[in-house]
Amino acid sequence: MLIYNTLSGKKEDLDQALGGAKKIRMFVCGPTVYDYTQIGNARTYVSFDMIARYLRSVGYKIFYLQNITDIDDKIIRRAQERAVKPSRLAAEYTSAYFADMKKIGIKSVNKYALATKYIKQIIRQVEALLQKNHAYVIDGDGIYFNIKTFPDYGKLAKRTVQQSEDAVSRIDESVGKRNRGDFALWKFWHAKNAHLPNGSGNANAPMRIIEEPYWNAPFGKGRPGWHIEDTAITEHYFGSQYELHGGAVDLVFPHHEAEIAQQESASGKKPFVKIWMHGGFLNIGGEKMSKSRAGFITLREFLKSHSSNVFRYMAASHHYRAPMEYSDDLIRQADNTLNNLGQFLAKLGLVSGSAAFPIYSYDRLFAEKMNDDFNTPEALAVIFKMQNEIHPVLWGVNKRSAKEIRDWLRGKMALLGIDLKMPKIPLKIKRLSKKRELSRRSKQFAQSDALRHEIEQLGYIVEDTPAGPFLWPKQG
Numbered sequence: 001m002l003i004y005n006t007l008s009g010k011k012e013d014l015d016q017a018l019g020g021a022k023k024i025r026m027f028v029c030g031p032t033v034y035d036y037t038q039i040g041n042a043r044t045y046v047s048f049d050m051i052a053r054y055l056r057s058v059g060y061k062i063f064y065l066q067n068i069t070d071i072d073d074k075i076i077r078r079a080q081e082r083a084v085k086p087s088r089l090a091a092e093y094t095s096a097y098f099a100d101m102k103k104i105g106i107k108s109v110n111k112y113a114l115a116t117k118y119i120k121q122i123i124r125q126v127e128a129l130l131q132k133n134h135a136y137v138i139d140g141d142g143i144y145f146n147i148k149t150f151p152d153y154g155k156l157a158k159r160t161v162q163q164s165e166d167a168v169s170r171i172d173e174s175v176g177k178r179n180r181g182d183f184a185l186w187k188f189w190h191a192k193n194a195h196l197p198n199g200s201g202n203a204n205a206p207m208r209i210i211e212e213p214y215w216n217a218p219f220g221k222g223r224p225g226w227h228i229e230d231t232a233i234t235e236h237y238f239g240s241q242y243e244l245h246g247g248a249v250d251l252v253f254p255h256h257e258a259e260i261a262q263q264e265s266a267s268g269k270k271p272f273v274k275i276w277m278h279g280g281f282l283n284i285g286g287e288k289m290s291k292s293r294a295g296f297i298t299l300r301e302f303l304k305s306h307s308s309n310v311f312r313y314m315a316a317s318h319h320y321r322a323p324m325e326y327s328d329d330l331i332r333q334a335d336n337t338l339n340n341l342g343q344f345l346a347k348l349g350l351v352s353g354s355a356a357f358p359i360y361s362y363d364r365l366f367a368e369k370m371n372d373d374f375n376t377p378e379a380l381a382v383i384f385k386m387q388n389e390i391h392p393v394l395w396g397v398n399k400r401s402a403k404e405i406r407d408w409l410r411g412k413m414a415l416l417g418i419d420l421k422m423p424k425i426p427l428k429i430k431r432l433s434k435k436r437e438l439s440r441r442s443k444q445f446a447q448s449d450a451l452r453h454e455i456e457q458l459g460y461i462v463e464d465t466p467a468g469p470f471l472w473p474k475q476g
Contacts, residue, residue: 001058001371004321006252006276007156011373017274018243023061025238026052027273029230029247029255030112032069033093034078036298037100039311039326040282040289044248045106046312046417047279047320051246051374052108053415058367067233068094068114071223076212086213087116100299104308105417111237115229122224122232123217125266126185130219134265135185138176143186143219147179150261156276157253172225183258184225189214227258231266240267242274249278249321250288280323289326297326309418310334316376316416335475341409342420343472344387348406349422350467353396359408362386366412376416383412395466425471429460433469436462 001014018024028048031041052064069075070090079086094114101109115122126143129135134149147153172184189212214221224232234242240263247256256276263272281288289296302311313334318324362382369378390397390405397405413420436451455462456474463470 004373006278025063025242026244027065027234030066030068032072033090034075038296042299043282043315044279046315048246049106049108064110066109070114070116113233118233119215121236125232128266142184142188144182147181153261156257185228188220188222231259231263240269244275245273246277279320282324284326312417348402351397351402355396357397357401
């Protein structure tokens with residue numbers, strides 16, 4: 001099993017990296033809950049869901065932990081815009097996130113950890129960094145990590161400390177920082193409240209006061225910075241070192257770089273994480289989809305018109321590290337492919353030939369592709385290779401082989417979170433098909449054609465096969 005490790009910049013043997021152990025503590029950065037999940041983020045969560053499913057299928061015991069950032073500047077700003085408490089806004093979108101993940105079949109996560117439930121752990125880690133002189137206080141502002149105290153800063157992103165400072169990224173701004181790349185561990189509370197309309201639309205309505213949330217800490221009341229929550233949460237569940245950390249590629253710097261600096265500085269142990277995995281962007285028109293850009297597409301908007309299977313197939317048809325260009329053509333291709341696979345499965349249920357069709361070579365090849373850094377596009381190509389090679393001899397395959405093929409295909413697609421359910425054909429359609437078959441056998445071709453037309457008008461296709469008429473819903 002080979003996995004590309006962002007830290008080393010190469011594929012590594014997983015068993016060697018784990019020292020032969022079969023237990024993996026896996027953490028993936030979750031959402032900042034100030035809006036609905038957009039499809040770019042959803043692609044990342046689907047990719048790591050597939051990875052966790054596959055690892056478990058080959059014998060690894062995975063504890064999959066994901067954080068939820070439910071306190072952040074973005075949440076506070078959005079709450080002020082809507083004149084609601086930040087905690088209420090975060091709760092609303094956290095609930096929406098769980099609902100969205102359920103709709104796309106994310107079942108692999110063992111534990112979701114909300115940042116605000118781990119304030120004690122966050123405070124404890126900030127205190128440790130202060131005591132070891134890796135952090136400093138800016139009066140009236142907050143507590144910042146001093147990147148000059150961590151010579152390895154930039155090792156994940158392959159940047160020197162100076163390059164990290166020169167980069168344009170999501171860096172906390174403050175005129176009191178010692179170094180441009182220093183980042184906030186704790187942001188002090190300010191006694192300035194946002195006076196906002198009550199949301200009624202009445203200009204004469206009384207103003208509401210929305211307070212910035214805070215927690216009491218020995219070094220001053222306030223709230224955590226963005227990076228510190230992740231290391232506090234993972235240290236609570238996994239200790240100061242663990243096996244696998246994942247997220248989208250835009251988190252490499254500064255977010256994951258900051259996590260390494262925090263945890264390795266606090267604990268004195270290296271490496272913080274053995275394997276770092278990063279997923280590619282979902283692009284539209286060549287640009288990364290982001291909530292900060294106009295016109296981003298939410299997952300729930302996508303699912304109004306398309307199935308979760310289509311979304312998951314789109315993700316699986318791209319290597320998790322590769323960019324994915326979103327388009328109507330990509331959606332149509334996914335829909336057509338799944339439709340063809342469904343028909344193939346259904347026809348396998350009708351065959352009654354005498355020939356065996358062994359699938360061992362396909363099973364071995366599928367595993368080879370998945371074991372090479374979870375190459376789902378190549379693994380899918382193995383399925384299509386099998387389908388193409390069976391197709392010319394389909395009706396000669398015996399029932400036993402047909403069942404093995406069906407079970408194998410369903411199982412492999414299930415690893416990708418794709419459930420190939422067979423459609424239920426209405427009794428009326430079945431009766432019309434039976435009537436048409438009687439007409440066709442009696443050579444009453446005009447009546448047979450009329451019945452075919454009626455079936456098609458009702459939204460179904462009918463195909464004559466050696467095993468009898470085959471019915472299937474029309475696409476579109």
